[in-house]
Amino acid sequence: MLTRVEWRVSLRLVGTVLKWLWVPLALPLGLALYDGTALLPFLVPTVGTVAVGAALERLTDEDSLGEREAFLMVSATWLAVSVVGAVPFVVAGAGTLANPVNALFESMSGITTTGATVVVDFGAHSRAVLLWRAVLQWMGGLGILVLATAILSQLSVGGAQLMETESQTRDVNKLTPKISQTAGLLGRLYLGLTALQVAVLYGLHLGGLAPAMTLYDAVAHAFTTISTAGFSPRPESVAAFSPAVQWAVVPFMVVGATNFFLVYFVVTGSLDRLYENEEFRFYVGLLLLFAAGVAGILFADGGPPAGVEEVARHSLFQVVSIVTTTGYASTNFDLWSSGAKHLLFVCMFVGGMAGSTTCSIKTLRWLVVLKAFRRDLFTASNPRAVRPVRLSGSVVEEETIRDIYAYTLVSLLFFIAATVFVAVDASRGALSITEFEAMGAAASTFFNVGPAFGIAGPFASYEPFSAPTKLLMTFLMWVGRIEIIPVLVLLTPAFWRS
C-alpha cells in the first residue's frame, strides 16, 4: 500500500527555490557595487546556488507532491537556503561572522526570521553584508507565509487547518498551482506593506521626526518588521531611533503577526472580518493585557526616572515586539526588574496569529487550548453533557483539538530539553550563565523571537555560546520555524520505509 518517499520530487522543488535565490542576492550585490565594497561574498553564492538548483531540478520530471514529499521539501528548503545564506558571511570573512558555525547560525537566524545575532562589532561588516541579513529575513517571512497558508494548512500540522484562509480545499496533489496563486496574492500584499513602512519611516526622517533614519535604515527595518524578524543594522536595534520611529514600528509589527488573509480582507474593505474573528480579538486582547502588566510593573518598580509616555511606549513596544516574535528592542529591557523580565519571557511562548509571519505557539493554538480545556473541565463533572468547542462560531473537530494539545505539549518539552542542554553545556565549558539566561536563550531561539536576557540580551550577542550550543540553537530555529512536525516526521523510520 505505502510507496517509497519520492525524495527526488522534493529535492527538485528545493532546486527551484535555490535557483531563484539569485534575485535576493542581487540586492546586496547592487549595494556592494554602489558602495564599492567586496562583490565576491555575493557572486560566489549566486553562481553556486544557481548551479546546485539547476542540478537538483534535473532529478525528475515528476511534480506531484504527497504529504511525505511536502514535509521533506519544507525541511530541506529551509536547511538549504540557510546554507546558501551563510556563504556571503564566510566569504566576506569579517568579524565573528567569518566563523562557519557563526555564519550558519546567523543565516538560519535570518531565514527563520529569528533575529538572534552572533555579530559583536557591527562596524566590522559592510552595509551590503548587513543588508543581506535583512534580505534573508524578508525572504524568510514571505516563505513562511506561503508555507503556513498553502502547505502546512493542508497537511493538518498542529491544527493549522483552523486558520482563516482564502479557500478550504485540501487536495494536496494540487499543491503546486495553489502555491503559485497564494504566493502571488500574499506577495503583493507583503510587498505593499513593506513599501508603506519604508515610506512611513523615511517620511518621518524627511519630516524631521527621525534624524537617524536614513533610507538604508528605513529599508532594512521595513524588511525585518513585516517579517516579524528583528535583525537591525544598528547594535542598539530600534532604540537607536527617536520615539516617533518606535511608535511607528508598533503597528507594522502587529500587522506582520496578523493572519494575512484577514489583512487582505481588511485592505479590500471587509473591516467586519476583524470583529468576527475570535482569534484576532484574543490576539489584540493579549497584547494589551501583557503591555498593561509590564507597564504596571515598571511604574511599581519606580526604576529610572521616566515619563508616562516613555513607560507606555517601552511597555507596548517590548510586549508587541516579543509576542509578535519580532524581537526588536526600544530599550535595554535586560535592565528591567525580575517581574518585568519574566513577563516578557512568558510573552515568548505566545506568538501572534496563525497564517502570518509570526513564530512561537501562536494565538490560534492557545485559544483552542483554553476553550478545549475549559470544555474538558465542564465534561469532567458533567460526563453526559456533549459540548463541542467552537471557534468564530464553527465547531472544532476533536481530532484537531488533540493535535493542538500535542503540538503545544511538544513545544514545551522542546523548550525544557533545550534549556537543560544550554545550561549544562555552559557549565561544562565554564561559561557563566544563569538558568534564566539559558531558559531565555532556549525559548527565544526555538520560538524564533531573537533576543533574550543577560548574555543573549537585546544589546548583546549569542557569540559567546559554545559551538555545540550554537549548533543546537540553529537546529531549534529550524525546527521551530517550520512548525516542528515536518522535521520530526523525517526522524521516524516509517517515513523512509516503502
Place this chain on the structure above:
Amino acid sequence: MLTRVEWRVSLRLVGTVLKWLWVPLALPLGLALYDGTALLPFLVPTVGTVAVGAALERLTDEDSLGEREAFLMVSATWLAVSVVGAVPFVVAGAGTLANPVNALFESMSGITTTGATVVVDFGAHSRAVLLWRAVLQWMGGLGILVLATAILSQLSVGGAQLMETESQTRDVNKLTPKISQTAGLLGRLYLGLTALQVAVLYGLHLGGLAPAMTLYDAVAHAFTTISTAGFSPRPESVAAFSPAVQWAVVPFMVVGATNFFLVYFVVTGSLDRLYENEEFRFYVGLLLLFAAGVAGILFADGGPPAGVEEVARHSLFQVVSIVTTTGYASTNFDLWSSGAKHLLFVCMFVGGMAGSTTCSIKTLRWLVVLKAFRRDLFTASNPRAVRPVRLSGSVVEEETIRDIYAYTLVSLLFFIAATVFVAVDASRGALSITEFEAMGAAASTFFNVGPAFGIAGPFASYEPFSAPTKLLMTFLMWVGRIEIIPVLVLLTPAFWRS
C-alpha cells in the same frame, strides 16, 4: 437538566474522614505518653476533628455521590486533613513549625506525601511531633491509593481509567461500597508492606549492619517509604544510615510507586502480570536508564573519591528516590555537577506508575504520550492510514489520548507559572535564589517530590521562602497530589451553577 451540586453530601463524607483522624492521632499521642512529652499537641486536634467531623456528618442523610460531589469531596478532604494535621505543630509551638504558615506547609507536605520540610532544627521537636509527620505521610499514601484506584479512575481524570485495576466498573453512584472494598484490599497490602520494611530495617540493625537504625527510625522510615513520601526524622535523611540501609530502601521505594493491583497480583502468585504490563516495563526501563545516565555523569566528572559501589548506590538511590517521588537523599546530591543535577530535575517530571502512591505525571501518561505522538507523526505523513494506539495490547480511546495530552500540558504550564512566581517573589523579597533553585522548588512541590536544589536542597529547608511563596507551594502540593482536575473544576462557575 443539571442540578445544583450537593455539597452537603461531599462535606458529610469529609466529616467521616475527619472523625476517624483520632486513630492516626493516637499514635504520636501514645509515643508522647511513653516519652513523657507534651500531650496537648495531639489532644487538641483529636477533640477538634471528632467534633467537626461529627457535625459535618449530620449535614445530610444522602450518600450517593455524583461526579461533582466526588470532586468536591476529594479536594475538601485533602484540604481539611492538612488543616487538622497542622494543629499539633502550632500547639507544640517549637522551632519553625510554630508559625501557622510553616505548620500548614509541613502538614500539607505530609498529607500529600511531598516531603518538603520547613523544619530547620530537628532537635527542637519531640519524637512524637516528628512521628506525626511520618504518620501524616503514611495516611496520605493510603488515601491516595484509594483515591487513585477507586475514585479518580472512575472520573476519567487525565486517563486514569487506563491503569491496571481490579475491576472495570464505572458506576459512580455506587462509589461508596467500592471505596470500602478497595480500601480493605489495598489497606491490608499497604500495611503488610510497611510491616515488612520495619522488619527488614530493624533486622539490619539487629544483624549489626545498621547501627544507627533504631526501631523508631525503622517505623518512621517505613511509614514514609511505601507512601513515596520522604519525610525523615533525621536532618540527613537516609544518608544518616549505612549503605546496607540505603540498598534496602530502594526496592521499597520501587514497590511504593508500582501499581498496587499489580503488586497484589504478584503477591498472590501471578508473576506473569509483571511481564505483560507495558507500563511496568517502561517504568523499570526508565529507572535503569536514568540511573545509568547519572552514574555515567558522576564517573565522567571524577568528583570526590568514590568507589564503584558508592557511585552505583547513590545514582540508583537518587534516581529511584526522585522518579518514584519519594524524595529521600542518600547523599547531598546538591553538590553534584550541573549535568547530574539537571538529570535529577528531569526525573521529577516522570513519576512512577499510576495506581500507586507516586505523584508527578506518571509513567502511564508518558507512555501514552510517546506512543500517541509517534502515531500522530505516522498519520501526519500517511493521512489515510488508521492506526490506533495500543497499551498492553488494548486499544486506547482517542478521547483518553486527548485527555492525557491535556493533563501533561497543563502540568507543564503549572510548573512554568509556579517557577515564575517563585523567582519573581524571591527577587522582590531580596531572597537570593537562582532560577534553577526556583525551577527545582516549583517542580518538587507541585510534583510532590520533596527536596530540590540549593536553598531547597536535600539537607536544607523551605523555611527561608516568603510566606506568599510557601502558601503557593502549599496550594501546588494540594493541586498536584489530587491530579489537578478536582481542584480546577471547582474554579469554573459552571461547577456551582444549577
